[in-house]
Amino acid sequence: MRIKPIAAAALVxxxxxxxxxxxxxxxPASGGSGSAGGAQTLxxxxxxxxxxxxxxxxxxxxxxxxxxxxNYSPDGSGAGRSAFIAGAANFAGSDRAFKDDEMGAGxxxxxxxxxxxxxxxxxxxPIAVVFNIDGxxxxxxxxxxxxxxxxxxxxxxxxxAIAKTNPKASLxxxxxxxxxxxxxxxxxxNFTDTLNKTAPQVWTAAASDTFPADFGGEAATGTSGVIxxxxxxxxxxxxxxxxxxxxLGKASILVGGKALQPTAEAAAAILDHSQTVPGRDANDLAxxxxxxxxxxxxxxxxxxAIVCQTYKDPAVGTxxxxxxxxxxxxxxxxxxxxxxxxAPLSSALQAKVKTALDSVK
Amino acid sequence: MSQKLTREPEAAxxxxxxxxxxxxxxxxxxxxxxxxxxALGAGIAxxxxxxxxxTFLLIQGSPALLADPAALTAKGYGPFxxxxxxxxxxxxxxxxxxxxxxxxxAIGIALFISHYAPRRLAQPLGYVIDLLAAVPSVVFGLxxxxxxxxAVRPLFTWLNTNLGFIPLFSGQVSxxxxxxxxxAIVLATMVLPIITSLCRExxxxxxxxxxxxxxxxxxxxxxxxxxSVFPFARPGIIAAVMLGLGRALGETMAVTxxxxxxxxxxxxxxxxxxxxxxxxxxxxNFPEAFGLKTNQLIAAGLVLFxxxxxxxxxxxxxxxxxxxxxxxx
Numbered sequence: 001m002r003i004k005p006i007a008a009a010a011l012v013x014x015x016x017x018x019x020x021x022x023x024x025x026x027x028p029a030s031g032g033s034g035s036a037g038g039a040q041t042l043x044x045x046x047x048x049x050x051x052x053x054x055x056x057x058x059x060x061x062x063x064x065x066x067x068x069x070x071n072y073s074p075d076g077s078g079a080g081r082s083a084f085i086a087g088a089a090n091f092a093g094s095d096r097a098f099k100d101d102e103m104g105a106g107x108x109x110x111x112x113x114x115x116x117x118x119x120x121x122x123x124x125x126p127i128a129v130v131f132n133i134d135g136x137x138x139x140x141x142x143x144x145x146x147x148x149x150x151x152x153x154x155x156x157x158x159x160x161a162i163a164k165t166n167p168k169a170s171l172x173x174x175x176x177x178x179x180x181x182x183x184x185x186x187x188x189x190n191f192t193d194t195l196n197k198t199a200p201q202v203w204t205a206a207a208s209d210t211f212p213a214d215f216g217g218e219a220a221t222g223t224s225g226v227i228x229x230x231x232x233x234x235x236x237x238x239x240x241x242x243x244x245x246x247x248l249g250k251a252s253i254l255v256g257g258k259a260l261q262p263t264a265e266a267a268a269a270i271l272d273h274s275q276t277v278p279g280r281d282a283n284d285l286a287x288x289x290x291x292x293x294x295x296x297x298x299x300x301x302x303x304x305a306i307v308c309q310t311y312k313d314p315a316v317g318t319x320x321x322x323x324x325x326x327x328x329x330x331x332x333x334x335x336x337x338x339x340x341x342x343a344p345l346s347s348a349l350q351a352k353v354k355t356a357l358d359s360v361k
Numbered sequence: 362m363s364q365k366l367t368r369e370p371e372a373a374x375x376x377x378x379x380x381x382x383x384x385x386x387x388x389x390x391x392x393x394x395x396x397x398x399x400a401l402g403a404g405i406a407x408x409x410x411x412x413x414x415x416t417f418l419l420i421q422g423s424p425a426l427l428a429d430p431a432a433l434t435a436k437g438y439g440p441f442x443x444x445x446x447x448x449x450x451x452x453x454x455x456x457x458x459x460x461x462x463x464x465x466x467a468i469g470i471a472l473f474i475s476h477y478a479p480r481r482l483a484q485p486l487g488y489v490i491d492l493l494a495a496v497p498s499v500v501f502g503l504x505x506x507x508x509x510x511x512a513v514r515p516l517f518t519w520l521n522t523n524l525g526f527i528p529l530f531s532g533q534v535s536x537x538x539x540x541x542x543x544x545a546i547v548l549a550t551m552v553l554p555i556i557t558s559l560c561r562e563x564x565x566x567x568x569x570x571x572x573x574x575x576x577x578x579x580x581x582x583x584x585x586x587x588x589s590v591f592p593f594a595r596p597g598i599i600a601a602v603m604l605g606l607g608r609a610l611g612e613t614m615a616v617t618x619x620x621x622x623x624x625x626x627x628x629x630x631x632x633x634x635x636x637x638x639x640x641x642x643x644x645x646n647f648p649e650a651f652g653l654k655t656n657q658l659i660a661a662g663l664v665l666f667x668x669x670x671x672x673x674x675x676x677x678x679x680x681x682x683x684x685x686x687x688x689x690x
Contacts, residue, residue, distance in 0.1 A: 048648065076649030155533070177536025177633055182622055183645040209649065210438070213624040218537060218633035221617055221645050225506075229621070232511050233537030 042319045044072040046080020046093025047303050049186050049241070050123050054093065056339035061326050070323055077186050078209070084108060084117070084306055090316050091324060092306040095186025097277070097286030110316070111308035118360065119286035120353050122327045123303035123336060124343040126267035127191050130248040131237040132230050133157060134172055140165045142254040143198035143298070149237060150178050150195065151202055152216045157235055165254055172235060179229045179238035182219035184209040190301040191239045197291040198298050239299070243341020256294040264343035266297035271349055281309070283356035310361045317361050328353040415666065422660030425653055437653040445661050447624045451636030452665065455541055455616065456609035458630065459548035464602055467553050471560035476586060487561065494554035502618030505547035510538035510619065517542070517631045532629040535621065541635040544620040548612055552605035559604065563597030564590055596680040603676030610669055613640035639665040
């Protein structure tokens with residue numbers, strides 16, 4: 001039992017490497033764009049948040065292009081980024097863009113020597129704050145209170161800070177059980193980033209894949225584990241992908257005097273209110289998420305597809321362009337919304353991603 | 362209990378006398394050579410497998426063990442010893458709690474089957490216990506997290522309100538019931554069949570002569586068990602407990618699903634914040650781990666390997682020390 005996941009991971013890595021090798025070997029034979037040559041393989045590694053969406057995209061894309069095999073291993077964002085750097089993956093799925101010091105021409109084995117990487121947002125999902133409190137249906141929390149609850153500083157549901165924003169609710173005099181992810185995840189990273197940006201005095205820890213151990217609270221494995229702990233427990237609160245929240249109550253977050261629910265529109269709006277990271281190529285769409293702007297639901301996970309500006313092998317570039325292009329298209333976004341409950345990219349952003357992909361060689 | 366009595370009946374009644382094995386294979390009997398080679402090969406294989414596992418853990422874990430603590434803080438989960446210590450504690454603590462609950466019950470069941478139950482009841486009960494051992498751990502995990510945790514929460518609250526002055530039951534009661542106490546109950550259920558089966562076998566081996574002698578001296582049934590069965594079975598019981606401990610230490614899936622595991626060292630067993638077990642920590646974090654983090658998790662696996670090794674060696678030592686005057690071999 002202890003060996004199994006390791007063996008599985010080794011197998012995945014081995015196949016990923018094998019497929020990468022295949023693609024590199026076969027591509028010259030199959031020729032340039034549009035040629036209906038032999039089978040072609042595209043390898044992606046990365047974010048497990050994108051897993052459901054990627055499965056749908058792969059299925060749809062392969063149905064439309066029977067000659068192309070796409071392999072996406074949801075090994076995690078970090079694994080995806082390191083596989084992309086090592087050239088083992090043709091593209092990476094990542095819950096964060098490459099940081100400035102990670103970017104740079106020549107740093108990526110699969111890209112041409114003078115090529116940088118491009119970060120393209122393809123998957124947006126609101127993170128819901130789910131709760132299960134006796135006799136409470138609606139809950140509104142301001143960011144400082146939310147951070148206080150998850151930091152273990154607010155411990156009772158009838159705390160004045162919670163009562164202030166919920167004058168109508170009959171809050172019980174009961175202890176709060178705040179559930180967080182036991183495993184490393186992009187959801188935790190984006191959620192802790194939200195708390196850090198919106199309530200820096202309370203949430204002093206920086207964004208991190210691992211929930212800060214100092215803050216305590218209850219831990220559960222995976223999104224399903226959190227949902228099950230919250231729904232099975234009493235007077236509980238947790239955070240999870242909005243699409244997985246099911247029947248649980250979802251707390252509204254108070255932003256600039258307005259209580260906002262985690263809806264697809266509110267989530268997609270965050271990119272319209274955010275600026276791309278300055279000092280990068282015009283086609284690099286890495287966003288510095290502005291989680292504090294008015295009218296925007298702050299807890300949102302933005303997941304990227306990371307590709308090369310110029311691939312060493314132009315045939316791989318063509319494959320990436322067509323597959324990632326499908327992911328970011330109106331059709332692809334709709335498919336992801338249905339299959340994974342993602343928030344579709346706005347059409348303006350879809351156009352930006354398309355322009356960026358057109359520049360990929 | 363006299364030494365003379367203990368020594369007397371060596372072979373269990375009804376068993377054929379073992380034939381003396383020849384010192385070297387007889388050339389006229391190829392079966393001897395084949396069987397000897399097979400047995401030798403099997404013996405070597407188990408050593409080779411163990412060595413291979415240890416080598417793998419050492420090689421894959423060494424980057425984390427040798428790395429600079431600063432590098433581990435930046436790219437891993439933090440300095441190794443400081444990081445792994447809560448998990449070592451959690452692993453051992455959960456297993457000890459589980460055994461504290463499982464061992465008395467297991468010995469009770471085994472005694473009931475071997476010495477108290479009517480024959481018609483004893484046999485089916487034995488089968489049922491063995492069946493429990495065949496339930497996959499993921500099923501125990503599901504049961505623990507979906508059924509048991511919500512069900513024991515009221516009990517936890519009661520313990521906390523009425524016995525909260527005992528440090529074990531103090532602290533803020535978990536709102537979900539997914540505590541180390543719940544995990545230990547699940548683990549206890551899982552190790553119960555192993556300990557019961559072995560104990561039952563050992564109890565049945567007690568020489569009839571001892572038991573009859575005790576009864577003839579006017580002992581009650583409990584006194585007979587105390588005087589003849591337990592002294593005879595003690596090494597067997599210890600071996601059974603250690604096997605159960607081995608399973609409890611390494612159990613992954615059930616703990617992963619049931620326990621709300623953190624990184625604190627505490628003896629409170631009813632709160633949300635419990636030390637995680639090593640195996641669960643690896644299972645939870647391996648899917649997203651890369652680079653030094655992977656090495657660090659494998660190094661934690663090495664620590665778990667060493668813990669189980671030490672536990673088994675202690676068990677061997679106890680059994681060997683006791684064997685001399687118990688008559689177990």
